[in-house]
Amino acid sequence: MRRFTLIAIPYAWLLALFLVPFLIVFKISLSDLAMAIPPYTPNLDLSTGWAGFKDFLSQLDFENFIWLTQDDLYWKAYLSSAKIAAISTILTIIVGFPIAYGMARAPEEWRATLLMLVILPFWTSFLIRVYSWMGILSQEGYLNQFLMSIGVISEPLIILNTNIAVYIGIVYTYLPFMILPIYAALEKLDESLLEAAEDLGCSRMSAFWLITVPLSKQGVIAGSFLVFIPTLGEFVIPSLLGGSKTLMIGKVLWEEFFSNRDWPVASAVAVVLLLILIIPIILFQRNEQKQREAEG
Amino acid sequence: MKRFSWFNATSLTLGFAFLYLPMVILVIYSFNESKLVTVWAGFSTKWYGELFQNDAFLDAAWVTIKVAVMSSTLATVLGTMAAIVLVRAGRFRGRTLFSGMIYAPLVMPEVITGLSLLLLFIGIGMDRGVFTIVLAHTTFAMCYVSVVVSSRLVSFDQSLEEAALDLGCSPFQAFRLVTLPIIAPSVISGWLLAFTLSLDDLVIASFASGPSATTLPMKIWSSVRLGVSPEINALSTLMIGVVAAGVITASLVSKRAATRQQREERAAARLA
Numbered sequence: 001m002r003r004f005t006l007i008a009i010p011y012a013w014l015l016a017l018f019l020v021p022f023l024i025v026f027k028i029s030l031s032d033l034a035m036a037i038p039p040y041t042p043n044l045d046l047s048t049g050w051a052g053f054k055d056f057l058s059q060l061d062f063e064n065f066i067w068l069t070q071d072d073l074y075w076k077a078y079l080s081s082a083k084i085a086a087i088s089t090i091l092t093i094i095v096g097f098p099i100a101y102g103m104a105r106a107p108e109e110w111r112a113t114l115l116m117l118v119i120l121p122f123w124t125s126f127l128i129r130v131y132s133w134m135g136i137l138s139q140e141g142y143l144n145q146f147l148m149s150i151g152v153i154s155e156p157l158i159i160l161n162t163n164i165a166v167y168i169g170i171v172y173t174y175l176p177f178m179i180l181p182i183y184a185a186l187e188k189l190d191e192s193l194l195e196a197a198e199d200l201g202c203s204r205m206s207a208f209w210l211i212t213v214p215l216s217k218q219g220v221i222a223g224s225f226l227v228f229i230p231t232l233g234e235f236v237i238p239s240l241l242g243g244s245k246t247l248m249i250g251k252v253l254w255e256e257f258f259s260n261r262d263w264p265v266a267s268a269v270a271v272v273l274l275l276i277l278i279i280p281i282i283l284f285q286r287n288e289q290k291q292r293e294a295e296g
Numbered sequence: 297m298k299r300f301s302w303f304n305a306t307s308l309t310l311g312f313a314f315l316y317l318p319m320v321i322l323v324i325y326s327f328n329e330s331k332l333v334t335v336w337a338g339f340s341t342k343w344y345g346e347l348f349q350n351d352a353f354l355d356a357a358w359v360t361i362k363v364a365v366m367s368s369t370l371a372t373v374l375g376t377m378a379a380i381v382l383v384r385a386g387r388f389r390g391r392t393l394f395s396g397m398i399y400a401p402l403v404m405p406e407v408i409t410g411l412s413l414l415l416l417f418i419g420i421g422m423d424r425g426v427f428t429i430v431l432a433h434t435t436f437a438m439c440y441v442s443v444v445v446s447s448r449l450v451s452f453d454q455s456l457e458e459a460a461l462d463l464g465c466s467p468f469q470a471f472r473l474v475t476l477p478i479i480a481p482s483v484i485s486g487w488l489l490a491f492t493l494s495l496d497d498l499v500i501a502s503f504a505s506g507p508s509a510t511t512l513p514m515k516i517w518s519s520v521r522l523g524v525s526p527e528i529n530a531l532s533t534l535m536i537g538v539v540a541a542g543v544i545t546a547s548l549v550s551k552r553a554a555t556r557q558q559r560e561e562r563a564a565a566r567l568a
Contacts, residue, residue, distance in 0.1 A: 002467065007385055007394075010378040010438070014397040017435040021412035024419055038418055099311035102304035114308070116547060121315055123539045125496050127513050127520070128532040132318035135325065135524045140334050142321055175315065233405025235499055240520065250407045257411060267415070270408045281403050 029267035030060035040264050064268035073252070074269065078276065080247040084163065084238075085231040088170035089224050095171055096178035096223065101212075103179070104186035115183070118176050130169050130240050137165050137241070161243035169237040174230070178223035185219030186212070218291050225284035232280075233273055249273055319536055326529035333524045343530040353531065356515040360495060363426060363511060367433035368490035374434065375441025375490070376483055382442065383449040401439045409436060410503030417504065424506030432504035433494040440493060441486035448482035481550070488546070492539075 034041040041059070068074040103114045121129060136142045137160040144156040159165050189212065197207040231237075235250035242248070249269065257266040300308070326344075330337035347353060378398055385391075401409060413432045417424055452475070460470040476483075498513040505511065520528055 003385060006377055007381050007388060010374050010381060010442075011390070011394055013374055013435070013438070014378075014394070017413065017416070017431060018397050018401060019393075021416035024415045025408070025412045028415060095311070095314070098307035102300075102308040102311070105304050106300060106308070116543075117312060118315070120540070120543055121319075123492055123543050124319070124536055125513065125532070125539075127496070127498055127516055128322070128535060129318070131516070131520050131524075131528065131532065132322045134520070135333055135529075136318060136321065138334070138524065142334060145334065172314070172318070229403055230405070233407055235407055250405060253407050253411065263415070266411060270411055273405060274408060277403070277405070 025267045025270055027060070028264055029064055029271045030062065031264050032059075032063065033262055033264050038263070039261060064264050065272070067265065068268055068272060073247075074249075074272075077247045077249045077252045078272070081232050081234075081249045082276075084166060084170070084246075084248060085228050085234075088167050088174070088231055089228045091167055091171050092174055092178045092227050093220060093224065096175055097182055097216075097220070099175075100179045100182035100186055100216075100219070103183050104189070111187075118179050118183075122176055126173060127236060129173050130237055133165065133169055133172065133241060134160060137168070160241065161246075163242065163246055165241035166238050166246055166248075169241040170227075170231050170234070173237065174227045177226040181222040181226065182216055182219040185216045189215050218287075221287055222284075222291075225280060225287070229277060229280055229284070232277060322529055323533045323536065326526070326533040328526060328529075331526060333526055333529065343526040344534075347527050347530050347534075350527065352510075353512070353515060353527075356510050356512045359426060359509050360512040363429050363433060363501075364491050364494040367430045367437060367494045368487050370430070370434040371437035371441050371490040372483060372487040375438035375486055376445050376479075378438060378442040379445035379449055382446050398439050398442055401436045402443070404436075406497075406499035407503075410500040413500070414503040423508075424504065425508040426505075428504045428506070429501050429509060429511065432500050433490075433497065436500065437490035437493050440489050441483075444486040444489060445479060445482050448479050452478060481553075 028040055031040040033039060099118075103111060103118070106114055134141075138144075139156045139158060139160070141160070143159070144153075147153045148156065159168075193211050193215075194207050197211055198204065202210065233250045234248060235254055238246045238248040238251050239254075242251075250273075253266055253269045253273070256262050256269060325333060325336070327339050327341060328336055329340035329342070378394075382395060382398065410432070413428075413435070414424075417428050422428060456478070457470050457474050460474045461467065465473065496513065497511075498517050501511045502514055502517075505514070516528060516531065519525055
């Protein structure tokens with residue numbers, strides 16, 4: 001009995017506030033827009049019994065999904081989100097790897113402090129971290145002031161409200177997600193392997209490429225998923241740092257819902273986004289499992 | 297004795313400069329006299345003064361703290377229960393669905409979580425406000441708590457609990473007197489995580505809230521969209537300061553606790 005209560009309480013909570021809401025999204029994505037409150041139709045009416053339920057089912061259709069394929073705004077937004085997420089993931093690897101490498105090769109007594117310094121930004125508000133770049137990148141911002149004062153440029157660069165600002169924002173906020181798994185992989189690396197390679201005539205450079213890089217592969221893969229998956233649906237960064245040309249699906253969904261008040265299309269956008277995300281999520285879990293098996 | 301090589305020293309310096317410089321600049325310019333945020337016009341704390349006279353910000357801060365305390369506490373209770381179910385309950389019908397529902401919100405884009413909860417609240421005709429934000433935050437935070445707590449429970453020696461049961465404890469007493477003190481650090485860090493997630497959240501709160509409740513991130517969002525402002529710089533500085541103080545205190549306390557535990561273990565070993 002006690003065991004039943006223990007299972008039932010969190011189970012019921014998650015069913016009511018996670019699964020049911022999602023089923024509602026799915027249902028509304030099959031409904032039609034209507035000038036009513038709530039602004040969609042049909043509504044489930046059980047007062048007429050089974051006939052009412054059948055009637056309700058017959059009114060659902062895939063119209064909104066067909067609409068998503070026809071209006072090129074949507075598939076362009078999906079593609080451009082995927083592109084932005086992929087490019088930022090690669091940039092995050094390029095920036096994060098040397099930091100993780102430096103941490104793993106740092107003197108033992110330094111590592112705990114360095115690790116805390118990487119984690120600390122996690123606890124600061126995401127919104128503030130993104131906001132801090134607005135003052136730096138704007139036309140009269142600190143970066144342009146600095147570059148003009150040392151004479152590198154004579155005209156201010158336009159960075160804010162472009163995709164470049166979005167890349168900078170994503171790399172900045174998601175960097176710890178990349179550093180931590182790479183650091184975890186590099187820290188386990190047995191340094192005598194590198195010494196052996198050098199004894200056998202490898203140059204330090206080729207020892208790095210032949211040993212360090214392959215052995216840190218798991219960390220890089222895990223970090224890439226941790227950056228790629230959340231950036232795909234990112235809303236705050238493209239809205240604050242991106243411009244009118246920055247097309248990301250999280251922003252489209254938000255505007256569809258709050259500005260156009262088209263709930264059925266917003267729901268369809270959400271369903272498709274989730275279907276797209278399932279692939280990397282399954283790949284990520286397989287990768288994690290494989291790693292656990294290799295260790296265990 | 298190992299030292300930093302020049303390459304590692306450079307990459308670490310550049311890397312941490314990248315991570316911290318934007319926030320350092322933000323903090324410095326929050327003390328700027330000028331209304332023009334990017335032009336330095338002398339030291340002043342006047343923006344802090346204006347901030348404390350702005351009732352909208354103070355109200356939003358109060359709402360945010362209320363929501364964060366309630367949702368993180370609820371999430372800790374539910375998340376700990378869920379962790380015990382995941383690690384201890386063995387097989388039961390619907391276990392796969394249960395663990396799926398625990399892990400899915402961790403990777404679910406916030407816009408989808410927010411949208412789905414809003415549609416639920418509207419569907420059942422619930423008035424949106426502080427209460428609905430608490431429900432929303434509890435739901436996603438409990439998943440984080442259960443991941444944190446279950447990773448501790450996995451490594452927990454179950455024979456301790458069995459010994460308590462053999463010595464006549466009821467299962468609840470055994471949990472309260474043996475299990476809970478041992479997993480307490482992970483429960484506390486779960487609570488802290490849930491608390492910061494709630495403080496930080498903009499997207500889910502925007503969907504789940506109605507006109508009656510505005511949280512601090514929502515308030516910051518609406519003013520930041522119009523551009524950089526000195527008041528927001530001051531507010532950000534305060535928030536960064538609170539977090540830094542909190543994290544540093546927490547790490548010092550846990551370090552102290554670890555050394556004390558080591559000492560006690562050594563003393564116990566000597567007695568034995």
